[in-house]
Amino acid sequence: MKKEILKLRDFKVYFPVKAGVFNRTVGHVMAVDGVDLDIYRGEVLGLAGESGCGKTTLGKAILRLVEPTNGKVTYVSKENDETELTSLEKKDMDPFRKKLQIVFQDPHSSLNPSFTIFGSLQDPLKKFGVNSKEERRKIIGDLLEAVNMRREYMDRYPHEFSGGQRQRIGIVRALCLDPELIVCDEAVSALDVSIQAQVLQLLMQLKKDNNLTYLFITHDLSVTEYLCDRIAVMYLGRIVELCDSEDLYKNTLHPYSEALISAIPVADLDKKTKRIVLEGDVPSPVNPPKGCPFHPRCPKAKDICKTEVPTLKKYSTNGNEHYASCHLIDLPEISK
Numbered sequence: 265m266k267k268e269i270l271k272l273r274d275f276k277v278y279f280p281v282k283a284g285v286f287n288r289t290v291g292h293v294m295a296v297d298g299v300d301l302d303i304y305r306g307e308v309l310g311l312a313g314e315s316g317c318g319k320t321t322l323g324k325a326i327l328r329l330v331e332p333t334n335g336k337v338t339y340v341s342k343e344n345d346e347t348e349l350t351s352l353e354k355k356d357m358d359p360f361r362k363k364l365q366i367v368f369q370d371p372h373s374s375l376n377p378s379f380t381i382f383g384s385l386q387d388p389l390k391k392f393g394v395n396s397k398e399e400r401r402k403i404i405g406d407l408l409e410a411v412n413m414r415r416e417y418m419d420r421y422p423h424e425f426s427g428g429q430r431q432r433i434g435i436v437r438a439l440c441l442d443p444e445l446i447v448c449d450e451a452v453s454a455l456d457v458s459i460q461a462q463v464l465q466l467l468m469q470l471k472k473d474n475n476l477t478y479l480f481i482t483h484d485l486s487v488t489e490y491l492c493d494r495i496a497v498m499y500l501g502r503i504v505e506l507c508d509s510e511d512l513y514k515n516t517l518h519p520y521s522e523a524l525i526s527a528i529p530v531a532d533l534d535k536k537t538k539r540i541v542l543e544g545d546v547p548s549p550v551n552p553p554k555g556c557p558f559h560p561r562c563p564k565a566k567d568i569c570k571t572e573v574p575t576l577k578k579y580s581t582n583g584n585e586h587y588a589s590c591h592l593i594d595l596p597e598i599s600k
C-alpha cells in the first residue's frame with residue numbers, strides 16, 4: 265500500500281517582475297503554476313522538463329527555500345501525522361528541514377569556498393544537537409566513505425575537488441541529518457557519463473540503505489527511465505503528464521513528452537524513431553500562451569487547443585494510473 269510523504273495542492277510560485285524608476289511590479293513570472301502532486305514514501309519520483317519550466321523552483325519551494333505564493337504542502341510522518349508546511353512560521357520549519365533535504369543543481373552554491381568541507385558541513389549537525397566535535401567528524405567521515413571518498417578530504421577546501429567530487433560532497437551534505445526525502449536537483453547532469461553512472465548507482469545504494477525517498481529533477485529523460493518509479497513531466501510551471509516510468513516511454517499520452525522522449529539519443533539506429541523537433545523556445549512564463557500552453561509548439565494542435573486550457577485528467581494505461589493534460593487524448597477518462 266502506497267503512503268504519501270508529501271502532498272502538494274494547487275501549489276504556485278510567482279516571482280514579481282519589477283520595472284521603471286519606482287520599481288513597480290509590472291507582472292509575474294509564473295514559475296510554478298498550480299501543481300497537484302503526491303510523493304509516496306520510498307519512491308523515486310522523476311521531475312522532467314526543459315530548462316526554465318520550473319523544476320528547481322518547485323523543489324526549493326517544497327522546502328520553503330523559496331516562498332510559495334499559493335497552495336499547500338503537507339508532510340505526512342511515518343506515523344501518519346500530517347503537518348501543513350506552508351502554514352508554519354519559518355523557525356518552526358527546522359524539524360522538517362532535517363527530514364527534507366536537497367542536493368543543489370550547482371554544487372558551488374552549497375559550499376562556502378572559505379570553509380573546509382568539515383567547516384561547512386558541521387553547522388547543521390551542531391544545530392540539531394550533535395555537540396561533540398569527535399562525533400561530528402565521525403558522521404561526516406563515515407558519509408564521505410559511503411560516497412567513495414577519503415575521510416581526510418573533510419579538511420580540504422571546495423576548490424580542491426573536481427566537479428564530480430563536489431557533487432558527491434553535496435550528497436554527503438544532504439545525508440548528514442539522516443533525512444527521509446532528498447530533492448536531487450540535476451544531481452548528475454553536469455558530470456561526464458562514466459561518473460554519472462557511478463553517482464547514480466551510489467544514490468540508489470544510499471536510498472536502499474537509508475529508506476530514502478527521492479524527488480529526482482532532471483531535464484534528461486534518458487536518465488530517468490531506469491531510475492524512477494514514476495515520472496512527472498512539467499511544462500511552463502504545470503505538470504502535463506504523470507505516470508509510472510515504464511508507461512511514460514511505452515504509452516506516452518502528451519505530445520510534449522513524446523517530443524522529449526524522441527530527443528533521447530539511441531545507440532541502436534534501427535530502433536530510433538523519427539525525432540520530433542520542437543520549434544522555438546519555451547514561451548515566457550510571464551505571458552504564457554492562451555489555451556493549452558504547449559499549443560504554439562505542438563505538432564498536433566487543433567482549434568480547441570488555442571482557446572481552452574486542458575486540465576490534468578486521469579486515464580489508465582497498462583493497468584496503471586496515468587495522468588495527462590491534453591485535449592487530443594483518445595482514451596476514456598477515469599473518475600478520480
Ligand SMILES: Nc1ncnc2c1ncn2[C@@H]1O[C@H](COP(=O)(O)OP(=O)(O)OP(=O)(O)O)[C@@H](O)[C@H]1O
Pocket residue numbers: 279280293294295313314315316317318319320321322369483549
Ligand atoms: N529568483 C527568481 N526571480 C525571478 N525569476 C526566477 C527566479 N528563479 C527562477 N525564476 C524564473 O522561473 C522560471 C523557472 O526557473 P527554474 O530555475 O525553476 O527552472 P528549471 O526548470 O529548474 O530550469 P533548468 O533546467 O535550466 O534548471 C524561469 O523562467 C526563471 O527565469
Ligand SMILES: [Mg+2]
Pocket residue numbers: 319320321369449
Ligand atoms: Mg533547475
